[in-house]
Amino acid sequence: MIALRSRSIFPLTVAALAFLFLGLFLLYPVYSVFHVSFLDQAGGFTLDNYVRILGRSFYQQSLWNSLTIGALATIATTAIGVPLAFCLARLPVPGKSAILVLAALPLVLPSFVGAYALVLLFGRAGIVTQFLRDAGLPVGSIYGTPGLVWVYTLTLYPYVLLPTLAAFKAVDVSIEEAGQNLGASRWRVFRTVILPVVIPSVLSGALLVFMETLENFGVPFVLAEDKPILAVEAYKLFVGEVSANSASAGVLATLLIVCTTSALLLQRYYLGRRRFATGARSAPPELQVGRGWRALATVFVWGVALAALIPFFTVLVIAFMEYRGPVLHPHLSLGNFADLLHRSSRPLVTTITLATAAALGAAILGVPIGYVLTWFRSGVSHLLDILAMMPFAVAGTVLGIGLVVAYNSGPLVLTGTPVIMVLAYMVRKLPFNVRASSAILHQIDPSLEEASINLGVSPARTFIKLTVPLMLGGIVGGMVLTWVTIASELSSTVILYSPAWATMTVVMFEALEGTGAGIAAAAAAVLILATALPLLLVYRLLRRHELALM
Amino acid sequence: MTAIAIDGVVKRYGAVAAVAGISLAVRDGEFFTLLGPSGCGKTTLLRMVAGFADLDAGAIRFGERRIDTLPPHRRNTGMVFQNYAIFPNLTVAGNVAYGLKARGIEREAMAGRVERALKLVHLEGYDQRWPHQLSGGQLQRVAIARALVIEPEVLLLDEPLSNLDAKLRVEMRGEIRQLQQQLGITAIYVTHDQEEALAISDRIAVMRAGALEQVGPPAEIYSRPATPFVAEFMGTTNLLTGTVTGVAGERHRIAVGGLELVAHGSAHSAGSRVTFSLRPETLRLLLPGEALPPGWARFEAVVGRVELLGALTRIELVAAGDVALRLAMLDLPPEPVAPGRRVALAYDPARVTLFATP
Numbered sequence: 001m002i003a004l005r006s007r008s009i010f011p012l013t014v015a016a017l018a019f020l021f022l023g024l025f026l027l028y029p030v031y032s033v034f035h036v037s038f039l040d041q042a043g044g045f046t047l048d049n050y051v052r053i054l055g056r057s058f059y060q061q062s063l064w065n066s067l068t069i070g071a072l073a074t075i076a077t078t079a080i081g082v083p084l085a086f087c088l089a090r091l092p093v094p095g096k097s098a099i100l101v102l103a104a105l106p107l108v109l110p111s112f113v114g115a116y117a118l119v120l121l122f123g124r125a126g127i128v129t130q131f132l133r134d135a136g137l138p139v140g141s142i143y144g145t146p147g148l149v150w151v152y153t154l155t156l157y158p159y160v161l162l163p164t165l166a167a168f169k170a171v172d173v174s175i176e177e178a179g180q181n182l183g184a185s186r187w188r189v190f191r192t193v194i195l196p197v198v199i200p201s202v203l204s205g206a207l208l209v210f211m212e213t214l215e216n217f218g219v220p221f222v223l224a225e226d227k228p229i230l231a232v233e234a235y236k237l238f239v240g241e242v243s244a245n246s247a248s249a250g251v252l253a254t255l256l257i258v259c260t261t262s263a264l265l266l267q268r269y270y271l272g273r274r275r276f277a278t279g280a281r282s283a284p285p286e287l288q289v290g291r292g293w294r295a296l297a298t299v300f301v302w303g304v305a306l307a308a309l310i311p312f313f314t315v316l317v318i319a320f321m322e323y324r325g326p327v328l329h330p331h332l333s334l335g336n337f338a339d340l341l342h343r344s345s346r347p348l349v350t351t352i353t354l355a356t357a358a359a360l361g362a363a364i365l366g367v368p369i370g371y372v373l374t375w376f377r378s379g380v381s382h383l384l385d386i387l388a389m390m391p392f393a394v395a396g397t398v399l400g401i402g403l404v405v406a407y408n409s410g411p412l413v414l415t416g417t418p419v420i421m422v423l424a425y426m427v428r429k430l431p432f433n434v435r436a437s438s439a440i441l442h443q444i445d446p447s448l449e450e451a452s453i454n455l456g457v458s459p460a461r462t463f464i465k466l467t468v469p470l471m472l473g474g475i476v477g478g479m480v481l482t483w484v485t486i487a488s489e490l491s492s493t494v495i496l497y498s499p500a501w502a503t504m505t506v507v508m509f510e511a512l513e514g515t516g517a518g519i520a521a522a523a524a525a526v527l528i529l530a531t532a533l534p535l536l537l538v539y540r541l542l543r544r545h546e547l548a549l550m
Numbered sequence: 551m552t553a554i555a556i557d558g559v560v561k562r563y564g565a566v567a568a569v570a571g572i573s574l575a576v577r578d579g580e581f582f583t584l585l586g587p588s589g590c591g592k593t594t595l596l597r598m599v600a601g602f603a604d605l606d607a608g609a610i611r612f613g614e615r616r617i618d619t620l621p622p623h624r625r626n627t628g629m630v631f632q633n634y635a636i637f638p639n640l641t642v643a644g645n646v647a648y649g650l651k652a653r654g655i656e657r658e659a660m661a662g663r664v665e666r667a668l669k670l671v672h673l674e675g676y677d678q679r680w681p682h683q684l685s686g687g688q689l690q691r692v693a694i695a696r697a698l699v700i701e702p703e704v705l706l707l708d709e710p711l712s713n714l715d716a717k718l719r720v721e722m723r724g725e726i727r728q729l730q731q732q733l734g735i736t737a738i739y740v741t742h743d744q745e746e747a748l749a750i751s752d753r754i755a756v757m758r759a760g761a762l763e764q765v766g767p768p769a770e771i772y773s774r775p776a777t778p779f780v781a782e783f784m785g786t787t788n789l790l791t792g793t794v795t796g797v798a799g800e801r802h803r804i805a806v807g808g809l810e811l812v813a814h815g816s817a818h819s820a821g822s823r824v825t826f827s828l829r830p831e832t833l834r835l836l837l838p839g840e841a842l843p844p845g846w847a848r849f850e851a852v853v854g855r856v857e858l859l860g861a862l863t864r865i866e867l868v869a870a871g872d873v874a875l876r877l878a879m880l881d882l883p884p885e886p887v888a889p890g891r892r893v894a895l896a897y898d899p900a901r902v903t904l905f906a907t908p
Contacts, residue, residue: 179620181629182649182700188623192648196639287897409684 002457010460011376014368015384021365022387022430025423029402030257030394036405037250048266052253062228063255069145069229070213073152078210080153081160082202084304087297088161089168090287096299101539102305103158105158108481108531110488110505111155112218113524116512117311118142118151119222120318120521137180143225151223152213154308159212160205167201168194173199173284179276200270207267211260215395217491218505222428222512233399235494238401246405253398259391303540312528319525336522343519348526351487351503354418358425363475365426366433371435374441376448390433391427396491399424404495416498424492440474441467480538484531504530552612552703552736553578554599559608560619561594568594570760571608576704576738577752580815581730583739585747586757587783592740595757597835599738600629600706612703623652628697629706633713634689636681643677649700658807667699670729687718694726698733705730711746723750724740744784748772756780773829775903781827787873788828794818802904808870812847815904827903830864830878836894837884846896851875853891856883867895 040046053059087093088100106114117415121128121141142150170195179189192207218230230252238249289297344440369388373381391399403424408415414423448470449462490505497506504527511520555578561569569591576582584592597603599610601622610618617625627908628649637645646664653665668674671691674815681689690710697705707726711719725749730737741747747754748768756763756771756779764776775781778789799888800814804824813826842848851869863875865887 172633172635174631174633175637176623177600177826178629178631178637178696179636179648179652180602180695181600181625181627181706183623183626184648185621185623185653188652192651193637193639197637 010463011372011378011380014372015380018365018369018384018388022390022427025403026391026394026399026427029399029406031402032406033250033253033257033398033402035250036246039247049247053248057227057414059233059252062230062233062252063259065145065224066214066230066256067259069148069152070210072145072149072208073156073213074210076149076442077160078154078206080304081157081205082164082198084157084161084301085235087301088165091289091297092286092294093301095302099301099305102309103161105312105532105535106155106308107158108484108488108535109155109530110490110524110527111151111216112222112490112505113315113508113528114155114311115147115219116508116524117223117314117318117521120146120517121311121314121356122147128139130501136300143223147223148213148220151219151311152209152216154311155219156209156212157304157308159208159341161203163201164198167198169284171197171284176284179502192222194381204267204271207263210263211392214256214260214263215397216489217397218509222510223448230259231395231491234397234401238404238495246401249401250405253401254338256395256398257393260395264389264393266357270369282379296491297347300418315521315524316528319518319521336518337526340519340522340526343507346529347502347504347507347523350418350501351505351527351530354425354485354501354503356492358422358429361422361426362429362433362482363479366478367468367471367475369430370434370437371441371467372410374438389431392431396424396428396489396493397495400492401493403492407511411470415496418501421493421496421501424496425486425489428489428492429486432485433478435484436478437471437475440471440478444470469485477538480534484535487531488527551723554582554736554738555609555611555730556595556599556706557609557611559595559598559610560606561591561598561603566608567760569598572757572760572762573608574755574762574829576736579734579736581727581737581739581750582751583741583747583751583754584757585741585744585754585783586763587742589759590757591760592742592757596708596738596740599704600627601625626700626703627706628700628702628704630690630693630697630708630710632709634693636689636692636696638681640681641677641892642681642684645681645692646677646696646699648696653700663699667695670698671725686714690714690722694729698729698735703736705735706741707737709740709742711741712743713870719746725748730846731888748784756783771902773901775827776905778827778905781903781905786830786876786878788830788833789825790826790828790873791823794820794822794824794865795818803900806870807873808850809873811849811902812899813902813904814900815902816906818904825905827905828875828897829901830876832897832901833875833877834896835879835887836878836882836896842896843898845900846898848894848896850892851893853887853889853893856887856889858882867893869895 037049038045040048040049084103088096093099119142120126122139123129124141124143132139140146175193175197176189179193180186184192215231217231217235220227220232224232234249234252234256237245237252320332320334322329322331322335366388371386373385373388394402403420404415407413407420414420444467449467487503488505489503490509493503493505494509497503502510504523508520508523508527511517511523528540554574554575556572558571558573559569560571562796572591572595574582584595586592594603598605598618601618601620605618608618609616612625615730637648638842640648643664646667647660650660650663664677665674668677671694673688673691673695676684676688676692681692684692690713693710707839710726711722714722726739739747739750748771751768753765753767754771755765758779764771764780766774771780771785775784781787782789790804790806792804792811794802795805795810796803797817797820800816802813802815802818802824804811804813804826811828813824813828815826818824836842836848849869851867854866854868854874856866857864861880862878863881863883865879865883867875867877869875
């Protein structure tokens with residue numbers, strides 16, 4: 001059966017289409033970024049750009065800042081995520097399922113809204129800052145490293161929490177008992193067996209956090225102030241306040257790719273050497289602990305989950321308050337929304353249209369790839385696996401720059417069109433779609449398909465008539481998640497948008513640059529509601545298909 | 551080494567008693583098997599000895615020392631788990647050394663002990679392998695080496711062979727028995743497989759619904775089952791119910807439908823309903839002209855289905871119109887046996903088990 005399937009034309013067709021798509025809209029743009037970084041004014045080969053950029057301490061500093069802030073955020077999310085996962089897996093904490101819903105939210109809510117909320121509260125003119133200052137208390141600055149690490153930790157901790165929680169639950173109870181039976185105390189078993197088995201999952205989550213901080217554009221744009229950050233400086237060079245400089249931007253983009261790719265390869269290398277299959281038959285039971293421990297765990301778990309959502313609540317509340325210029329007045333008002341809509345309702349329509357198109361496109365491309373990767377084993381599928389995960393290593397800003405450079409002239413001109421934005425989103429969300437459909441497929445018994453083929457239905461027809469309907473719930477759930485994350489995308493959008501096709505995130509971005517704090521809050525509120533509502537609607541679907549947000 | 555005294559232990563899960571007050575004495579160096587269908591409480595009882603299930607009542611002692619109050623890691627029992635529970639993050643040597651490290655054994659001594667343990671289970675040279683590189687049988691050997699290397703007071707085995715294929719299962723059970731004899735260690739073995747239990751044990755406890763049904767050596771459990779449940783659980787049998795029509799000493803005449811059979815057993819009065827077990831291999835075909843051995847009983851039946859299993863032949867019979875019986879014999883059946891033919895059968899009434907209660 002397997003032999004028959006691997007000879008069929010279906011996987012080859014899927015692979016060919018995937019190679020074509022990613023070749024055109026991922027590899028070629030990335031190549032363009034490399035290429036342009038080695039060009040001089042006349043179009044000849046040169047290393048001058050690298051010498052010039054890397055020689056300036058400002059840009060050295062940006063690399064250093066990006067890496068240290070990323071490292072600090074990774075350490076902080078791990079320090080919070082792992083104990084949190086343990087509490088949820090093994091301790092009697094009330095309201096676990098509610099916690100899991102809340103914990104998944106920060107990943108899909110736009111992170112720079114979180115950053116913005118922090119500025120509104122604790123910034124120079126922040127509400128809390130002013131209150132404290134009036135009370136005569138000095139307030140430290142949240143701009144720069146502390147604020148960035150703070151926001152990253154609270155918005156990205158679920159990346160560590162979710163895989164670690166799954167890993168803690170996947171350690172079969174007999175492993176733990178075997179350790180104790182051999183004379184090791186509970187703590188010793190935890191240290192010598194449970195933790196080592198869980199660590200690969202912790203690391204894969206931690207790595208996601210690190211890559212996310214490297215590529216994030218919105219949070220440092222709001223919070224970094226004078227501190228140079230790689231992704232932001234690449235954008236500034238590319239957009240060019242004085243004159244656009246794509247060669248110099250290309251150098252920074254290349255640096256960014258080198259960083260993210262090394263992190264990805266490091267993780268693959270490490271995980272490749274330690275893959276522990278435990279295959280839990282029975283998940284370990286909750287530990288019997290005293291009332292004190294239980295209270296402590298409850299406070300910790302609920303504290304983190306709520307603290308991560310406070311910024312978003314804050315923005316919702318502020319959006320309904322009255323702003324006169326940059327000054328907040330404590331009256332309820334719909335003025336901000338009136339201002340927002342008075343300008344134009346077009347960004348909202350654009351956001352919905354583009355996100356829908358891209359979510360559809362990513363699913364149409366990602367589901368067949370996930371299918372081929374799950375059920376066909378060959379050299380082609382191995383190559384496809386690597387290729388489909390590559391968008392991970394390319395920051396949104398870099399992909400944006402690459403697409404603009406690659407398609408602003410020549411036979412295919414896409415720069416400035418909404419098509420280029422949709423393509424960028426599709427490329428960026430492909431890894432998630434591929435993984436999600438693999439996860440869904442793993443829950444379907446392959447013998448169902450074999451039975452269908454055995455009964456005379458061709459493999460391609462079987463896929464459409466049997467497999468897709470079985471996967472449908474999962475696919476829809478995955479598409480909603482994709483939609484939601486695209487709606488709050490900023491890092492490639494900010495490079496690719498043209499004024500006619502500005503999205504909600506762009507509106508916020510521009511309002512933040514200016515003085516329209518009220519409008520930005522209203523836009524953020526609209527965005528939060530537009531992302532949270534569909535998520536809550538499909539939540540059951542996601543649970544049934546065990547879809548995670550990564 | 552160590553005798554185990556289990557004294558009135560109880561384990562309740564809600565309203566259900568998984569173990570409903572069991573008392574057992576496992577002798578020093580004995581291979582003791584807990585046998586029963588799934589859900590009978592055998593695994594729970596084993597886990598109570600290991601310390602993974604708390605006792606609601608009763609006590610467990612190793613020798614004179616009470617151990618049910620100790621945490622599991624202080625009981626010094628070596629347990630082999632059903633799914634092996636090999637630590638996936640450690641090599642074979644790391645797995646075997648785990649318990650020694652927990653006991654703070656010195657490095658040099660440890661290496662020697664690990665090597666000897668691996669040699670004991672025929673895994674020399676596998677010390678640096680990772681668990682995912684091993685087959686099921688090899689994982690099983692690692693699990694046994696790991697349990698034995700700590701020189702436990704008792705060895706506990708929880709259905710250790712259920713994940714292996716049939717051939718390997720027979721091979722491994724022989725090895726486990728041999729190791730246990732060689733080391734003279736007290737062992738408690740849990741299984742639902744009666745053949746395995748018979749093959750490997752010094753004594754067997756048959757369990758049912760959280761209580762002991764019968765405790766005894768394999769031969770006794772098989773040939774002198776205490777209850778109809780034990781008789782049926784220990785291999786196939788003809789379990790018959792009839793009315794006593796006459797008693798002469800221990801010899802009872804019993805009418806089953808239209809058939810009159812003879813069984814030896816403790817006294818039942820005439821007219822009472824009784825149940826008895828007649829093992830298929832106890833029945834013998836009586837060839838034409840063959841004499842009936844002295845004291846044996848004889849009756850006739852019609853041959854139904856004949857099943858050839860190679861070394862063994864199973865024959866289904868119907869006697870007196872409606873009494874279905876099974877017969878098992880070594881080798882192929884003699885000429886006259888064919889479906890529909892009438893044959894004569896004989897058996898020794900002393901080998902019939904007549905149960906005390908109906």
